[in-house]
Amino acid sequence: EASVHVTDLGLLRGYAIFDYLLTRSGQPMFLDDYLSRLLRSAELLRLKLPFDRQELRRQVVELVQANDMEEGGIRFLVTGGPSPDGYTPATAPTVLILAHPMPRFDPQAYEQGVKLLLYEYRRDIPEVKTTNYIIGIHQLPRLQAAGASEVLYHDGTHIFETTRSNFFVVKKDGTIVTPEQGVLKGITRKNVIRLAQEEYPVELRPLAIEELHDATEAFVTSTIKRVAPVVQVDDIVIGAGRPGPVAARLREKLIALEQQYIAEAAPSS
Amino acid sequence: EASVHVTDLGLLRGYAIFDYLLTRSGQPMFLDDYLSRLLRSAELLRLKLPFDRQELRRQVVELVQANDMEEGGIRFLVTGGPSPDGYTPATAPTVLILAHPMPRFDPQAYEQGVKLLLYEYRRDIPEVKTTNYIIGIHQLPRLQAAGASEVLYHDGTHIFETTRSNFFVVKKDGTIVTPEQGVLKGITRKNVIRLAQEEYPVELRPLAIEELHDATEAFVTSTIKRVAPVVQVDDIVIGAGRPGPVAARLREKLIALEQQYIAEAAPSS
Known part of the structure; x- marks a missing residue:
C-alpha cells in the first residue's frame, strides 16, 4: 500500500496538486483533458513532473489494465516532495497515480x-x-x-x-x-x-x-x-x-x- | 522512518494541524503553551486527539530523552486520518510527534x-x-x-x-x-x-x-x-x-x- 514520507511537503505544508478522473467500460474518460489540467496545475505550482504527457497516459493505461478496472477512479497526486528543511520544495516532486473503487453518488x-x-x-x-x-x-x-x-x-x-x-x-x-x-x-x-x-x-x-x-x-x-x-x-x-x-x-x-x-x-x- | 498512508486526509485534502517547538539545553521550551495551542487547533478542526495534555507532555519528554535531544525541533502533526471516501474525516486522526535537528536561522x-x-x-x-x-x-x-x-x-x-x-x-x-x-x-x-x-x-x-x-x-x-x-x-x-x-x-x-x-x-x- 502506498505511503508518503512525513517530510513530504504535501503532508507538512499542504503543497500538492491532484487530479481525478473516472474509468467507464475500462476507458479512462477524457484522459487528455485531465492530463492537460494536471500539467497546468504542476506548472503553476512549479512542480517539475518527471514524466511527460505521453508517459503519464501510458502509466494510466497500464494501471487500468493491471487492475482490470472497468469502473473506478484514478487519482494523480503530485506534491512538493520530501523537503530537507520542511518548507522549501525539493528538486523532485512526489508523483503518485492511484486506483480507487468507483465512488458512489446518490441517484x-x-x-x-x-x-x-x-x-x-x-x-x-x-x-x-x-x-x-x-x-x-x-x-x-x-x-x-x-x-x-x-x-x-x-x-x-x-x-x-x-x-x-x-x-x-x-x-x-x-x-x-x-x-x-x-x-x-x-x-x-x-x-x-x-x-x-x-x-x-x-x-x-x-x-x-x-x-x-x-x-x-x-x-x-x-x-x-x-x-x-x-x-x-x-x-x-x-x-x-x-x-x-x-x-x-x-x-x-x-x-x-x-x-x-x-x-x-x-x-x- | 515515519510515513503516512496515501488515503490520509492530511495528504489528500490538506486537512491537518501541526505545532512546532524547540528544545534548548534538553528542555522542551514553553511546552504547555504549545500544547494548549495544539489542543485548541485540534478542537477547532474537530480532530479528536486520543491523548490528553498530560500524555502528550509525557510523550514529548520521552522523545527528548530517547533522542538525547539537547537542541532540536519537535513537531506535532495531527491529520484527519485515513478516510474511506477520501474526503470525510475518519473517526481517529493520525497523530505524529517528530524530532528534528535544530533549524538554522541566519544570525x-x-x-x-x-x-x-x-x-x-x-x-x-x-x-x-x-x-x-x-x-x-x-x-x-x-x-x-x-x-x-x-x-x-x-x-x-x-x-x-x-x-x-x-x-x-x-x-x-x-x-x-x-x-x-x-x-x-x-x-x-x-x-x-x-x-x-x-x-x-x-x-x-x-x-x-x-x-x-x-x-x-x-x-x-x-x-x-x-x-x-x-x-x-x-x-x-x-x-x-x-x-x-x-x-x-x-x-x-x-x-x-x-x-x-x-x-x-x-x-x-
Missing part, C-alpha cells in the same frame, strides 16, 4: 435536487487543483445539520464555485450562466458548456448572488456528479424548488457524450 | 534586518495552525528575487502576519503595535508582548498598512527567529532602514526568559 440527487449553503471564501490560486479542502471539510457538520451537500463559495457579491463542483444557473430567458473567474476549470464544466451551447445561450461571466432569486434552475457539475440539479441555496428556493428540464437534458447529453467517447476509444475488433 | 538577520513583501491574503481559519502554506511557498521565487525573507499578508487596508511569523511595529511615540485579529497567536508573540509590556506601551489592534510609513522600527517574532528586525516592506524603508533598539532589547529579554525557563525546568541536583 436521489437527480430526482430531488441538492441544497447548498453560501460561504464567503475563495480558493487559493483557484485555477490550480490543490489539495487544500480545509474549508469545505470544516463545514461538513453544518452541511449535515442543514441537509445540504456542499458550500457555495462567494465574495459577498459574486458566486464562484462549490467545494467540489462548478455552479451554473438558468435565467428566465433560458440563458445559462456560469462564472469564469475565480473557479477551477472543471472538465465536466467544459463538456457541459460545449453541450449546452448546442441548444442554449451560454454566458461565462461574473454571477451575482442576487441572480439566484430569478433563476429558473441551478445545477452543479463535477466528474462524480455529472450534472446535479440544485433546488435551494441557503433560504433561496431555486425556481419551482424542483429539478428542472435543462439540468436533466444536459445530464442526458453528457452521458451520450461519454458513450461516444467510450465507443471511439475502444479498439475496433 | 546576519539580527545585524542587517530582513525585508518583507506585501501580499494580499488571509489564512483560512487563521487562529488554527493548519498545514496550508501554499501561498507562502508559492511566493518563494519572488522573495528570492527580491532578497526578501517572507510575505506579509494584508487585506488591502490592514496587516495580518507573515507566512511564518507575527508582525510588530514601533511607533514614533514608542508604542508597540501588533495585530490581534486574523493572525495565528504565536507563542513567541505572547512572550514578547508580555516582556514588551514591562517597558513599553503595547497595543493589540488592527494595524494599517500606512502605519508602516511612520514606524521607527518593525520586527517579526517566531519560535525559530525569536525577534528579528524588519528594515523594509516592499519599497517602504522602516525608520532608518537599520535594526533598531526595541527589537534588540526584546530579543535580549526573550533569551533571558528562555534561560529562566530552562533553569526552572531543570531538575535540581
Whole structure:
C-alpha cells in the first residue's frame, strides 16, 4: 500500500496538486483533458513532473489494465516532495497515480435536487487543483445539520464555485450562466458548456448572488456528479424548488457524450 | 522512518494541524503553551486527539530523552486520518510527534534586518495552525528575487502576519503595535508582548498598512527567529532602514526568559 514520507511537503505544508478522473467500460474518460489540467496545475505550482504527457497516459493505461478496472477512479497526486528543511520544495516532486473503487453518488440527487449553503471564501490560486479542502471539510457538520451537500463559495457579491463542483444557473430567458473567474476549470464544466451551447445561450461571466432569486434552475457539475440539479441555496428556493428540464437534458447529453467517447476509444475488433 | 498512508486526509485534502517547538539545553521550551495551542487547533478542526495534555507532555519528554535531544525541533502533526471516501474525516486522526535537528536561522538577520513583501491574503481559519502554506511557498521565487525573507499578508487596508511569523511595529511615540485579529497567536508573540509590556506601551489592534510609513522600527517574532528586525516592506524603508533598539532589547529579554525557563525546568541536583 502506498505511503508518503512525513517530510513530504504535501503532508507538512499542504503543497500538492491532484487530479481525478473516472474509468467507464475500462476507458479512462477524457484522459487528455485531465492530463492537460494536471500539467497546468504542476506548472503553476512549479512542480517539475518527471514524466511527460505521453508517459503519464501510458502509466494510466497500464494501471487500468493491471487492475482490470472497468469502473473506478484514478487519482494523480503530485506534491512538493520530501523537503530537507520542511518548507522549501525539493528538486523532485512526489508523483503518485492511484486506483480507487468507483465512488458512489446518490441517484436521489437527480430526482430531488441538492441544497447548498453560501460561504464567503475563495480558493487559493483557484485555477490550480490543490489539495487544500480545509474549508469545505470544516463545514461538513453544518452541511449535515442543514441537509445540504456542499458550500457555495462567494465574495459577498459574486458566486464562484462549490467545494467540489462548478455552479451554473438558468435565467428566465433560458440563458445559462456560469462564472469564469475565480473557479477551477472543471472538465465536466467544459463538456457541459460545449453541450449546452448546442441548444442554449451560454454566458461565462461574473454571477451575482442576487441572480439566484430569478433563476429558473441551478445545477452543479463535477466528474462524480455529472450534472446535479440544485433546488435551494441557503433560504433561496431555486425556481419551482424542483429539478428542472435543462439540468436533466444536459445530464442526458453528457452521458451520450461519454458513450461516444467510450465507443471511439475502444479498439475496433 | 515515519510515513503516512496515501488515503490520509492530511495528504489528500490538506486537512491537518501541526505545532512546532524547540528544545534548548534538553528542555522542551514553553511546552504547555504549545500544547494548549495544539489542543485548541485540534478542537477547532474537530480532530479528536486520543491523548490528553498530560500524555502528550509525557510523550514529548520521552522523545527528548530517547533522542538525547539537547537542541532540536519537535513537531506535532495531527491529520484527519485515513478516510474511506477520501474526503470525510475518519473517526481517529493520525497523530505524529517528530524530532528534528535544530533549524538554522541566519544570525546576519539580527545585524542587517530582513525585508518583507506585501501580499494580499488571509489564512483560512487563521487562529488554527493548519498545514496550508501554499501561498507562502508559492511566493518563494519572488522573495528570492527580491532578497526578501517572507510575505506579509494584508487585506488591502490592514496587516495580518507573515507566512511564518507575527508582525510588530514601533511607533514614533514608542508604542508597540501588533495585530490581534486574523493572525495565528504565536507563542513567541505572547512572550514578547508580555516582556514588551514591562517597558513599553503595547497595543493589540488592527494595524494599517500606512502605519508602516511612520514606524521607527518593525520586527517579526517566531519560535525559530525569536525577534528579528524588519528594515523594509516592499519599497517602504522602516525608520532608518537599520535594526533598531526595541527589537534588540526584546530579543535580549526573550533569551533571558528562555534561560529562566530552562533553569526552572531543570531538575535540581
